[in-house]
Amino acid sequence: MFYTTLNCYHIVLIIRRFVPIDMFSVIKLASETLPERYSPSLFNFFYETYPKGFIVAEKDHKIIGFIIGVQMKPEKGKILMLSVLEKYRLQGIGSKLLAEYLKSISDEKIKTVALEVRTDNKKAIKFYQRYGFKIKKKLSEFYQNGEDAYTMAKEV
Numbered sequence: 001m002f003y004t005t006l007n008c009y010h011i012v013l014i015i016r017r018f019v020p021i022d023m024f025s026v027i028k029l030a031s032e033t034l035p036e037r038y039s040p041s042l043f044n045f046f047y048e049t050y051p052k053g054f055i056v057a058e059k060d061h062k063i064i065g066f067i068i069g070v071q072m073k074p075e076k077g078k079i080l081m082l083s084v085l086e087k088y089r090l091q092g093i094g095s096k097l098l099a100e101y102l103k104s105i106s107d108e109k110i111k112t113v114a115l116e117v118r119t120d121n122k123k124a125i126k127f128y129q130r131y132g133f134k135i136k137k138k139l140s141e142f143y144q145n146g147e148d149a150y151t152m153a154k155e156v
């Protein structure tokens with residue numbers, strides 16, 4: 001479950017499962033980087049119900065990214081949140097989080113992984129397209145503030 005990069009004998013990046021001590025950092029990161037507001041108890045719910053899908057990126061003892069994925073049905077996974085702290089973006093960290101989530105579900109019967117993304121979130125859409133996710137449909141006024149979403153999905 002670990003992904004580490006060694007640089008001059010210092011561990012610079014660790015991709016690992018979320019543990020409860022990460023809670024405050026993850027909630028702070030989500031509130032700083034994601035437009036939707038989530039109840040703190042929701043993070044605990046995801047951890048308790050599907051811990052293998054809750055993965056963090058840690059650098060120098062700091063949480064700099066996370067992904068939360070769940071299993072909706074035996075054959076369907078869903079990514080609920082993915083975020084990397086702004087100053088660490090475009091360094092492959094989102095890719096590593098996504099790869100670790102996909103690896104963590106590879107022993108399940110999951111055939112499709114889906115997600116929703118704001119239609120104006122071009123960067124995230126590009127990110128997901130890069131990894132084979134395709135836009136499936138548009139969901140009008142999907143978000144709390146009335147913005148539209150695309151459903152994207154990928155066969156795994």
Ligand SMILES: CC(C)(COP(=O)(O)OP(=O)(O)OC[C@H]1O[C@@H](n2cnc3c(N)ncnc32)[C@H](O)[C@@H]1OP(=O)(O)O)[C@@H](O)C(=O)NCCC(=O)NCCS
Pocket residue numbers: 033034081082083084085088089090091092093094095096115116117118121122123124126127128130
């Ligand atoms: C989407 C997000 C998680 C990507 O994380 P990241 O660590 O920057 O992504 P990576 O560095 O692994 O990028 C992988 C690929 O995605 C694409 N990509 C990522 N960011 C991009 C951007 N700003 N513009 C265009 N393409 C981008 C590129 O193809 C990139 O590969 P390349 O660098 O070889 O060209 C990050 O931008 C983020 O946290 N955004 C805010 C939260 C968010 O929108 N989450 C998704 C909601 S569903």
